[in-house]
Structure formats: structure tokens, C-alpha cells
Amino acid sequence: MRVNEIFYSLQGEGFLAGVPSVFIRLAGCSLRCRWCDTKYALDQEAGFHYSTDKIVQAVQQQARSKFVVITGGEPMINPDLPELVQKLKASEKHITIETAGIAFIPDLACDLMSISPKLSNSTPAAPQLAAVHEDSRLDIAVLSELIDNYKYQLKFVVDSQADLPEIQQTVEKIGNVDSDKVMLMPQAKTREELLAKSPMVACLCKQTGFAFGQRLHLLLRNNQTRSI
Numbered sequence: 303m304r305v306n307e308i309f310y311s312l313q314g315e316g317f318l319a320g321v322p323s324v325f326i327r328l329a330g331c332s333l334r335c336r337w338c339d340t341k342y343a344l345d346q347e348a349g350f351h352y353s354t355d356k357i358v359q360a361v362q363q364q365a366r367s368k369f370v371v372i373t374g375g376e377p378m379i380n381p382d383l384p385e386l387v388q389k390l391k392a393s394e395k396h397i398t399i400e401t402a403g404i405a406f407i408p409d410l411a412c413d414l415m416s417i418s419p420k421l422s423n424s425t426p427a428a429p430q431l432a433a434v435h436e437d438s439r440l441d442i443a444v445l446s447e448l449i450d451n452y453k454y455q456l457k458f459v460v461d462s463q464a465d466l467p468e469i470q471q472t473v474e475k476i477g478n479v480d481s482d483k484v485m486l487m488p489q490a491k492t493r494e495e496l497l498a499k500s501p502m503v504a505c506l507c508k509q510t511g512f513a514f515g516q517r518l519h520l521l522l523r524n525n526q527t528r529s530i
């Protein structure tokens with residue numbers, strides 16, 4: 303598999319925010335979100351080649367946590383993901399897969415599918431990138447399949463309060479969504495941006511009943527280093 307990085311840190315987002323976890327960042331993503339904070343992992347060839355056994359071995363060296371987060375890039379487009387998940391599960395790990403919800407794989411032994419559907423606020427400005435991104439950023443059928451087949455959380459990135467109708471329409475279109483599993487997160491690349499947008503997102507959460515999504519990695523280390 304093409305692995306961009308493996309590191310130990312705190313989960314920054316979602317209902318497991320704050321839980322010490324080992325992160326496996328796989329390389330490759332077909333989307334080009336304008337605010338993506340892992341652009342270094344988008345190229346399918348980014349990083350280094352590891353066998354699934356070697357990845358599991360690297361994870362086991364971080365014995366302080368049984369929580370593993372497979373992230374990217376977009377893990378769900380990686381053909382070797384089922385084999386990796388199976389081997390991690392055999393070593394009794396709690397597995398979260400972080401995905402934009404653009405591809406479905408059945409029967410993964412994952413404990414939490416952390417889905418972040420991409421809204422129109424993610425579309426890049428460059429016209430040649432925007433057209434491809436717009437065509438592929440949202441697949442309602444795939445999102446429905448994911449939430450019907452896995453334990454999940456749905457995380458929406460909010461850039462402004464104008465995003466709310468699109469979020470509500472998306473949740474409605476997916477159907478069968480448990481609103482207790484929906485969270486709104488401020489769009490931010492720095493701690494300052496996060497703090498500036500948090501009150502607006504908090505108001506939307508109170509208005510809708512959706513949870514406020516932490517972005518602890520920004521608060522703790524301003525996205526600069528993984529040392530915390």
C-alpha cells in the first residue's frame with residue numbers, strides 16, 4: 303500500500319475526539335477540496351510502499367492505544383483496504399475509517415465509519431479542478447449504503463451559516479440518518495480561524511440539534527506538528 307505517514311496522536315475530530323490513537327494516512331484522493339489540510343497525501347504515489355503486515359507491525363509498536371484511525375487521502379479507494387482492516391482487527395484494534403463517502407466497500411471489520419460528505423464550499427477555485435471535483439464530491443447512493451451498513455458519524459465542514467440549507471438537504475436526501483450522529487465542524491486551517499468561526503457553528507448546532515464537531519488538532523497544535 304502507499305502510506306503517507308503513520309503516527310501517534312490524539313483523535314482531533316468526531317465523537318472520539320481526544321482519544322489517543324495511531325493514525326495511518328494512506329496516499330491518494332480523487333477530490334481536490336479547496337481547504338484540504340492534507341494536500342501532501344493526495345497524490346497516489348505520495349509517501350512510501352508498505353505491505354499490510356508492515357503497517358500492522360508499525361501500529362503494534364504504538365502499544366499505548368488500541369484505537370487506530372485509517373485516514374488519507376481517501377482510504378476507501380484503496381484496493382488493499384479490506385486486507386489491512388482484517389489484519390488490524392485480528393490484533394484487536396478499534397478501527398475508524400475516515401472517508402468523504404465517495405466509495406463503498408462491503409463487509410469491512412471497521413468499528414466506526416467517519417464520513418465527511420463534501421459540500422459545495424469545498425469546490426476549488428481553479429476551473430479545471432472545480433469541474434471534476436463538482437462531479438465527484440457527493441454520491442448520495444454511496445452515502446446511504448455506508449450509513450446503512452456501518453456504525454457511523456456524519457461530519458459536515460461549515461464555512462458560513464449559508465451552508466446550513468445544503469447540509470439539511472443532503473441529510474434529507476441520504477435518508478435514514480440518525481440526527482444524533484450528525485456533527486458540524488468549523489472550516490479552518492488555523493487555530494485563529496477555528497476560534498473565529500466556532501460561535502457561528504455553535505449557533506447552528508443549537509438551532510438544529512446537531513453536535514458541535516471538535517477540531518482538537520488545530521486547537522492544540524495549530525496544525526503545525528504532531529508532537530501533542
Ligand code: SF4
Nearest residue numbers: 331333335338375402
Ligand atoms: S476528500 Fe479529504 S483528503 Fe480528499 S481533498 Fe477533500 S479534504 Fe483532502
